[in-house]
Amino acid sequence: QVQLVQSGSELRQPGASVRLSCKASGYNFHSHYINWVRQARGQGLEWLGTINPNDGSIDFAPTFPGRISMTRDTSTTTAFLALYSLRLEDTGVYYCVRGRGGSDSEAYDVWGQGTEVTVSS
Amino acid sequence: VLTQSPGTLSVSPGERASLSCRASQSVFRNYVAWYQQKTGQAPRLLIYDASNRATGIPDRFSGTGSGTDFTLTISGLETEDGGMYYCQQYGRSPVTFGGGTKVQI
Numbered sequence: 195q196v197q198l199v200q201s202g203s204e205l206r207q208p209g210a211s212v213r214l215s216c217k218a219s220g221y222n223f224h225s226h227y228i229n230w231v232r233q234a235r236g237q238g239l240e241w242l243g244t245i246n247p248n249d250g251s252i253d254f255a256p257t258f259p260g261r262i263s264m265t266r267d268t269s270t271t272t273a274f275l276a277l278y279s280l281r282l283e284d285t286g287v288y289y290c291v292r293g294r295g296g297s298d299s300e301a302y303d304v305w306g307q308g309t310e311v312t313v314s315s
Numbered sequence: 316v317l318t319q320s321p322g323t324l325s326v327s328p329g330e331r332a333s334l335s336c337r338a339s340q341s342v343f344r345n346y347v348a349w350y351q352q353k354t355g356q357a358p359r360l361l362i363y364d365a366s367n368r369a370t371g372i373p374d375r376f377s378g379t380g381s382g383t384d385f386t387l388t389i390s391g392l393e394t395e396d397g398g399m400y401y402c403q404q405y406g407r408s409p410v411t412f413g414g415g416t417k418v419q420i
Contacts, residue, residue: 229410239350239358239401241410255409289357294369299405301348301363303370308357 196220198228198290198306205312206280214309216273216290223247223271227293229302230264230275234286242288244298245273253298280313287311317402319413326392326420334387334416336402341382343406349378349387353398361400362387394420 201215216228230242243254245264252264263276273290287308293300316339326332336347345365350358360369362378365385375390389396397420402413 238415239403239412241412244410253408294360294363298408299343299346301346301360301369301403301405302350302358303360303363305357305359 196292196304198292198304200288200290200306200309203310203312205314207315208280208282208313210280210313211276211278212280212311213274213276214288214290214311216275216306218271218273218292221292223268225296227296227298227300228264228266228273229291229293231289231291231302232286233289233308234283237286242275244293246298247273277311280311282313285311285313317404317411317413319400319402319416321416322414323417323419326418328392328394328420330392332389332392332396332418334389334400334402334418336380336385336387336413338383338385338404342385342404345381345385346404346406347378347380347385348403348405349376350401350403351396351398352401358401389418392418392420396420 199217204212227244229244261278266273289308290306291302292304294303318337320335347365349362352358366378377388379386399415401415
């Protein structure tokens with residue numbers, strides 16, 4: 195079945211970096227953009243950005259200037275999110291999500307299970 | 316900016332709930348989605364393109380609206396419908412979400 199399986203929980207100190215992975219299966223990886231959304235504990239949803247699985251082009255949220263990168267490996271159908279210069283407020287659950295259709299303007303129909311990132315000294 | 320109201324909605328089983336999502340500017344092509352999230356779970360897509368039900372979503376969930384005003388209606392509420400509901404616009408970057416409405420059954 196269609197699924198996105200994310201890497202496990204991470205604990206980092208402030209100022210460190212973290213790289214999360216998202217393994218896609220059960221569908222044509224090239225046909226759907228991958229997006230990243232995060233959620234602080236008890237808070238709402240925040241969009242981080244989207245990556246085109248075909249050419250790797252990215253659209254980032256403007257709230258992360260220079261602190262975020264997204265890549266993908268088409269040979270393993272895996273998407274990656276890296277976050278740099280971590281701050282306490284980056285603590286939360288990070289979801290990779292699939293766009294429903296083939297464009298960059300789609301609702302999110304498949305969600306990974308989430309990766310918990312804790313930033314603490 | 317998407318503003319959802321009310322913040323919390325208390326309803327009884329069998330009743331109808333109407334959740335509002337208001338955008339600060341017109342949403343391109345009415346690209347609005349609604350998600351349900353239960354505690355400890357990832358969100359689930361209910362409605363896309365303002366009024367289309369996602370695969371497997373019961374027909375008691377319906378979405379209406381255009382421009383800046385959108386509504387999610389849940390008819391014949393069931394106890395399993397309790398949780399947080401978020402609207403999202405994906406017509407223009409950056410994608411944004413509303414702050415959510417908590418539905419208490």
